[in-house]
Amino acid sequence: MAATDIAGSSATPPSPRLPVVWKSDEMTRRRKARYAADRRLRLYGMVAIGFALGFLMILVGTLSFTGYRAFTQSMVTIDIDFSSAELDRNNLMESNWRTIFRDGVKDDVGELSRSEERDYFSMFTSSAAYLIRDRIIADRSILDGRATFTIPMSDPIDQLAKGLVDTNLPEDQRRVNDNQVKLFNQLKAKGAVSQPFNWGLFFNSDSRFPELAGLAGAISGSFWLLLVCFLISFPVGIGAAIYLEEFAPKNRFTDLIEININNLAAVPSVVFGLLGLAVFLGWFGLPRSAPFVGGLVLALMTLPTIIIVTRAALTSVPSSIREAALGIGASKHEAVFHHILPLSMPSIMTGTIIGLAQALGETAPLLLIGMNAFITSPPDGIFEASTALPTQIYIWADSPERGFVARTSAAILVLLAFLVSMNTIAIFLRQRFERRW
Amino acid sequence: MNQMSEFAVEKAIGERMATTTSTSSGPAGGVKMAGKDVCVFYGEKQALFDVNLDIGAREVTALIGPSGCGKSTFLRCLNRMNDTIDIARIEGLITLDGNDVYDPGIDVVELRARVGMVFQKPNPFPKSIFENVAYGPRIHGIARNKTDMEEIVTSALKKAGLFEEVKDRLDEPGTGLSGGQQQRLCIARAIAVSPEVILMDEPCSALDPIATARIEELIDELRENYTIVIVTHSMQQAARVSQRTAFFHLGILVEEGATDVIFTSPREKRTQDYITGRFG
Numbered sequence: 001m002a003a004t005d006i007a008g009s010s011a012t013p014p015s016p017r018l019p020v021v022w023k024s025d026e027m028t029r030r031r032k033a034r035y036a037a038d039r040r041l042r043l044y045g046m047v048a049i050g051f052a053l054g055f056l057m058i059l060v061g062t063l064s065f066t067g068y069r070a071f072t073q074s075m076v077t078i079d080i081d082f083s084s085a086e087l088d089r090n091n092l093m094e095s096n097w098r099t100i101f102r103d104g105v106k107d108d109v110g111e112l113s114r115s116e117e118r119d120y121f122s123m124f125t126s127s128a129a130y131l132i133r134d135r136i137i138a139d140r141s142i143l144d145g146r147a148t149f150t151i152p153m154s155d156p157i158d159q160l161a162k163g164l165v166d167t168n169l170p171e172d173q174r175r176v177n178d179n180q181v182k183l184f185n186q187l188k189a190k191g192a193v194s195q196p197f198n199w200g201l202f203f204n205s206d207s208r209f210p211e212l213a214g215l216a217g218a219i220s221g222s223f224w225l226l227l228v229c230f231l232i233s234f235p236v237g238i239g240a241a242i243y244l245e246e247f248a249p250k251n252r253f254t255d256l257i258e259i260n261i262n263n264l265a266a267v268p269s270v271v272f273g274l275l276g277l278a279v280f281l282g283w284f285g286l287p288r289s290a291p292f293v294g295g296l297v298l299a300l301m302t303l304p305t306i307i308i309v310t311r312a313a314l315t316s317v318p319s320s321i322r323e324a325a326l327g328i329g330a331s332k333h334e335a336v337f338h339h340i341l342p343l344s345m346p347s348i349m350t351g352t353i354i355g356l357a358q359a360l361g362e363t364a365p366l367l368l369i370g371m372n373a374f375i376t377s378p379p380d381g382i383f384e385a386s387t388a389l390p391t392q393i394y395i396w397a398d399s400p401e402r403g404f405v406a407r408t409s410a411a412i413l414v415l416l417a418f419l420v421s422m423n424t425i426a427i428f429l430r431q432r433f434e435r436r437w
Numbered sequence: 438m439n440q441m442s443e444f445a446v447e448k449a450i451g452e453r454m455a456t457t458t459s460t461s462s463g464p465a466g467g468v469k470m471a472g473k474d475v476c477v478f479y480g481e482k483q484a485l486f487d488v489n490l491d492i493g494a495r496e497v498t499a500l501i502g503p504s505g506c507g508k509s510t511f512l513r514c515l516n517r518m519n520d521t522i523d524i525a526r527i528e529g530l531i532t533l534d535g536n537d538v539y540d541p542g543i544d545v546v547e548l549r550a551r552v553g554m555v556f557q558k559p560n561p562f563p564k565s566i567f568e569n570v571a572y573g574p575r576i577h578g579i580a581r582n583k584t585d586m587e588e589i590v591t592s593a594l595k596k597a598g599l600f601e602e603v604k605d606r607l608d609e610p611g612t613g614l615s616g617g618q619q620q621r622l623c624i625a626r627a628i629a630v631s632p633e634v635i636l637m638d639e640p641c642s643a644l645d646p647i648a649t650a651r652i653e654e655l656i657d658e659l660r661e662n663y664t665i666v667i668v669t670h671s672m673q674q675a676a677r678v679s680q681r682t683a684f685f686h687l688g689i690l691v692e693e694g695a696t697d698v699i700f701t702s703p704r705e706k707r708t709q710d711y712i713t714g715r716f717g
Contacts, residue, residue, distance in 0.1 A: 250523055320560035324623070326521060328573040328630055329550035338572070339562060 060416070067409025073198040073211060074153040074161035076124060076187060080104035080132070081146045092137055097129035104132075104149075109186055119179040125152045125211045152200070152211040153193070155403035160184060161193060164402070175402075201410060205376050206387065206395065210403025213396070215411055220378040221291055221371070221386035222360060222418075228295020228382055229302055229359050234352055236299075237306030238341075244307070245314045246336050265304035272301050273365030281369060288370040289385035297369060298359040305358070309351025313344035346433035353426040357419050363390040389415045464493020464681060469664040470515055470552075470634060475529035477510050477519065484510045487529070488690045490683055492634075497656060497665045499679035499696065501672065503716065506685040508668045512636050515666065516552035517545050533634070550577055552634040553627035558643050559619035561611035561626070566603050569611040569622055570594060573630035589629055597625035598655050617648025624655065628663075635659065637667040641674065653678050672712055676700050684708045 021027065080100065087095035102121060106112070112120055125131075128151045135149070136142050152158075156175040159165050161184070165176050176184075187193050204214025240261075248254045276297035280286045286293050317340045325335035366372065372391040379386035387395065393415065396408040470492040477485040485507045492498050492515075500508035510519070517538060519525040531538050538548055550573070561569050570590040571580075580586035590607075594600040599621040603614070611622050620640055627635055637656070641649040656665060656678045669675050675682050676696060683693035684703075692699065692708045703709045710716055 318560075320556060320558055321562065322521070323518065323554075323556060324560040324562060324626075325572075327516070327518065327549060327554035327556065328576075328626060329546045329548075330572075330576055331546050334576055338576075343563065 060413075063409045063412050063416075067406055067413050069162050069164075070201060070403075070406035070410035071198050072162075072195045073200060074158040075150045075194050075196060076105075076153055077148055077150050077192050077194065078104050078108060079146055079148050082136075082143045083145060087143075089143065092133070092140075095133075097133045101129045101132055101151075108190060108192055109183060116179050116183075119177060120183050123154055123157045123180055123183065125154050125209055127207075127209065127212060128152075150194070150196075155210045155401055156180075157184060158211055159402050161195060201407070201414075205378055206374060206392065207376060208374075210399075210401045210407055213404070213407060215389065215392060215414055217375055217378045218387045218389045218392035218411070219414075221294075222388040222390075224291035224379060224382045224386065225294045225298060225366075225388050226356055226360060228292055229298040230352070230356060232296065232299035233302040233306050233355070237303050237352075238310050238348065240303075241307045241310030241314060242336060242341070245311045246332065246340070261304050261307050265308060267301075268364075269301055269362050270364040270368065272297050273368030275300070276365060277368045287383055287385070289373045289375070289387075290383050291371075291379060291386050291388075292382040293369050294366050294371050294388065295382065297365045298362060301362065301365070302352075302355040302359050305355035306348075306352055309355070310344070310348050313347035313351070314340055316347065317343045346429055350426045350430045353422050353429070357422040357426075360422070361390055361415065361419060363394055366391045367394065389418070464491055464496060464498075466494045466496055468492065469494035469534065470666075471530075471532045472511065472514070473530040473532070475511065475514060475527065475531060477507070477514060477528075478526040479522070480524040484688050485514075486688045488685075490690055490693055492664060492666055493681060494664050495660060495662070496680040497660050497667060497678050499675035499682045500666065500668045500685060501670075501675045501682060501711070502685035502691075503711065504670075505687075507688040508683075508685045509638055510688075511685070511690075512638055512666060512668050515634070515636055516549050516554055518549075518554065520545065550630045551632055552636060553630060553632035555620070555623050555627055555635065555637045555640050557639040559616055559623050561614070561619050561622050563610060563612050565608045566594075566611045566614070566622060567607040570625050570629045573626060577630055579630065593625040593629035594622075596628050596659070597621045598651065598658075599625055615648070617644050617651055620644060620648070620652060621655065624652075624659075628659075632663065634664040634666065637665065639668050639670060642670060649674070672700075672714075684711060686711070 078101075080103075082100075087097075087100060101124075105120070105124065106117075109120065131151060132149055153161065156165070157180065160167075160176050160181065165174055167174070167176075167181055171177050184193070200212060200214045202214060202219070203216050204212055205217035207213040244254060244258065248257075276293055280293045280296055281288060321339050321343065322335050325339050326332075330338065366388055371386065371388055372395055373385055373387065374395070375385050375387055389411065393408055393411045396404045396411060468491045472488050472490045475485055475488040475490075476483060488507075488511055490498075490511070500512060502508050513519045514527055514531055515533075515538070519527060527539060533548065533552065537543070538552075562572065564572075567590055570593050571586055574580045574586060574589050580589055591600060594603065599618060602618060603609075603622075611619065614622060620643075624635075624640075641652050644652065653674065656667065659665060660680075667675075667678065679696045681694065682696045682699040684691045684699065684705075684707075686707055692703055692705045699708065700712060703712060
């Protein structure tokens with residue numbers, strides 16, 4: 001009725017509407033165009049995914065290609081007879097292990113000239129003597145007879161063993177001279193050279209020598225960092241989110257807080273690093289390079305993420321649950337802690353893990369508080385100087401030795417493996433515990 | 438026609454002539470709760486206009502009216518559930534046994550324990566059936582020990598007519614029950630804290646006719662021990678379960694009185710129009 005009234009009031013009389021002919025050419029064409037648009041959209045999507053996957057493959061591919069060599073290490077097996085060795089059994093620590101080691105390896109090759117000897121000894125890691133010493137101090141019974149040791153070969157020889165040294169080049173253009181090539185082949189022919197999995201990559205700490213450098217310090221440093229980061233940002237973040245979402249009055253002031261939290265999430269990480277440097281190191285006088293300070297800085301970075309995720313999770317719990325609790329006389333905090341928070345926990349955990357994964361890969365703030373120091377043992381706690389995985393990568397990428405090229409890529413792969421597994425846990429948690437309403 | 442009556446009502450508000458017609462004398466069993474000049478505002482918008490309504494003890498009061506007429510708003514004032522809405526503001530007086538429930542000295546937790554609520558959509562906690570019922574007594578510290586708690590839960594489930602159906606699976610999630618069972622579970626949950634008044638906000642709107650009949654029977658049984666206020670869209674339901682009926686329209690309590698009188702000889706034309714299905 002209303003429609004006729006409006007039409008009737010206008011000047012032109014309404015033209016009679018023809019019935020729709022669904023089979024007409026025009027209609028068919030129109031439908032075809034719409035289907036074509038659907039197909040185009042799907043194609044764009046597939047191209048986009050292909051692009052993203054392609055870049056990911058290039059990244060992982062190149063890293064694996066340069067990094068895979070670092071997962072093995074050329075080792076030499078030597079046999080030492082301690083019964084004849086000159087050592088002071090009452091003062092093992094200060095015995096002349098260097099000579100003992102050198103005598104031991106000399107047995108494997110024939111008579112060597114002075115300069116050949118020098119070339120030969122430099123084929124093994126310069127810490128070989130200490131590796132032997134440490135094993136003997138740990139197990140004195142070895143002293144009574146012969147024992148075999150597997151000693152890492154030095155970086156240039158490792159490169160040679162992995163086929164990365166072109167022996168056709170003139171001798172002065174490569175880091176392995178002809179003597180060493182000859183001696184290496186000799187050792188190899190005897191079966192003394194092996195290339196086992198490089199456990200040192202995971203169980204050693206940083207070293208100036210690539211053959212000894214590993215990630216143990218960086219991994220444990222990152223662990224402490226994340227622990228501090230989690231212990232601070234998780235409770236504080238959840239507390240802040242609960243207050244803002246459930247208790248705070250909605251006014252200008254809380255709006256301002258909300259805007260600031262969202263802005264905080266977008267602040268570049270280097271700024272947090274500078275803040276950590278100025279406040280935690282400068283004012284509070286906390287130790288440099290300590291995971292505690294790094295964790296504090298990363299917690300500041302992760303906090304906004306956790307607050308935002310938690311608020312979203314809390315709002316996604318249907319209000320009927322809140323009303324149900326309040327309706328039987330639960331106080332506000334009981335409604336939140338008995339019902340709403342447990343129900344939103346899976347989402348909160350997922351968000352937190354993703355936030356922590358982000359923190360794990362963060363480099364810039366750690367550089368500013370000195371976590372890129374050269375530290376050769378894993379930290380004993382959160383106040384010991386330490387490195388972290390990303391800063392270790394930074395240090396290695398900066399090192400000139402050839403062996404660090406592969407190790408840098410390998411370290412990146414290890415970091416990526418940690419990130420992927422954390423994100424997998426997040427996805428698992430989401431799928432396992434998420435409740436659909 | 439609809440527009441006409443709306444216009445008439447607005448005019449009435451404008452002239453501040455909104456008065457309630459009482460069809461008969463007050464509730465038979467004494468007044469349990471009462472609203473006096475209750476106005477509710479959501480921000481700038483006024484949702485209730487000077488509502489005066491007495492709720493009789495141990496009987497069922499039905500609040501009827503078209504959507505958006507303020508009946509749920511009034512119901513939610515009775516146990517202060519409107520407190521959870523930031524922009525809601527309430528004026529006037531609401532009493533429970535003569536005490537103002539909006540008095541600053543009133544403990545809202547105690548009030549909600551005494552005035553329980555059952556919601557439109559069944560909303561059991563995603564916990565076991567037992568836990569659903571036991572939660573209220575637990576937070577209020579009603580049960581003395583484990584056996585006492587089991588007794589409370591069992592008796593609440595029995596009163597809600599659910600016990601026989603769920604007695605073998607009390608530790609299964611309450612959300613796994615059918616809609617009607619879930620709603621009876623919610624009623625059991627409300628009963629478990631031994632309230633004096635039970636508010637029901639369209640408790641059957643999400644249920645099929647059989648489950649609805651079951652709940653209506655239950656309401657009739659519960660009337661012996663509890664004061665019940667039920668909001669309903671269904672005129673038949675109001676006629677079946679209630680002793681007194683209040684008709685709301687556009688935020689005004691148009692008419693209230695004994696249900697049989699309201700349904701057979703309403704004084705107001707609007708009430709009659711609504712009841713006979715001419716609008717709403």
